[in-house]
Amino acid sequence: GAVVSQHPSRVICKSGTSVKIECRSLDFQATTMFWYRQFPKQSLMLMATSNEGSKATYEQGVEKDKFLINHASLTLSTLTVTSAHPEDSSFYICSVPGQRYEQYFGPGTRLTVT
Amino acid sequence: DQQVKQNSPSLSVQEGRISILNCDYTNSMFDYFLWYKKYPAEGPTFLISISSIKDKNEDGRFTVFLNKSAKHLSLHIVPSQPGDSAVYFCASIGANNLFFGTGTRLTVIP
Numbered sequence: 001g002a003v004v005s006q007h008p009s010r011v012i013c014k015s016g017t018s019v020k021i022e023c024r025s026l027d028f029q030a031t032t033m034f035w036y037r038q039f040p041k042q043s044l045m046l047m048a049t050s051n052e053g054s055k056a057t058y059e060q061g062v063e064k065d066k067f068l069i070n071h072a073s074l075t076l077s078t079l080t081v082t083s084a085h086p087e088d089s090s091f092y093i094c095s096v097p098g099q100r101y102e103q104y105f106g107p108g109t110r111l112t113v114t
Numbered sequence: 115d116q117q118v119k120q121n122s123p124s125l126s127v128q129e130g131r132i133s134i135l136n137c138d139y140t141n142s143m144f145d146y147f148l149w150y151k152k153y154p155a156e157g158p159t160f161l162i163s164i165s166s167i168k169d170k171n172e173d174g175r176f177t178v179f180l181n182k183s184a185k186h187l188s189l190h191i192v193p194s195q196p197g198d199s200a201v202y203f204c205a206s207i208g209a210n211n212l213f214f215g216t217g218t219r220l221t222v223i224p
Contacts, residue, residue: 043214101146101207105157
């Protein structure tokens, strides 16, 4: 399957600042990437679908002005959490779709907003 | 509204025995199901999948069973090994989205 990396693996930021998370597909060109969020003891929730060269598609309830997604190339998608608040603290994971319905996930980014 | 449910948050099994992880779903339109394995601080790893036209899919020690009438699927791991200790998520495809369960933490005791 595809190899997906994320950077940083963990980040701590102050409330009100912005944080950028990178997702890279290392061995596969991905026109689509997915961004998920996982709160403790909860399932992974899809936030948005990142589309190379066009706007991302956001799930209901996800603020597109707060979670900025840029998919500038076939191997890189970025998620920027703007004006972060403590309630944004979570585990953010990206994924790349496989040949059928499977998805290949990055290692995740632990965001802590203080 | 949780469309995919894993009612057992944890399961402990002796090494060498069978592990059975269960998953229920509510949407009868789901037609493809997947199991993922997740270690702490890592992203999920795809394990095995099954299409709704099948009732069983086997890959080595891992077998997934699907009971469409009951909207239930299960993952069997036999024999269980200590390295299988992880959180297991089931997921279903619906409207091109993946819906995940809340996970079951499997601990295989040596």
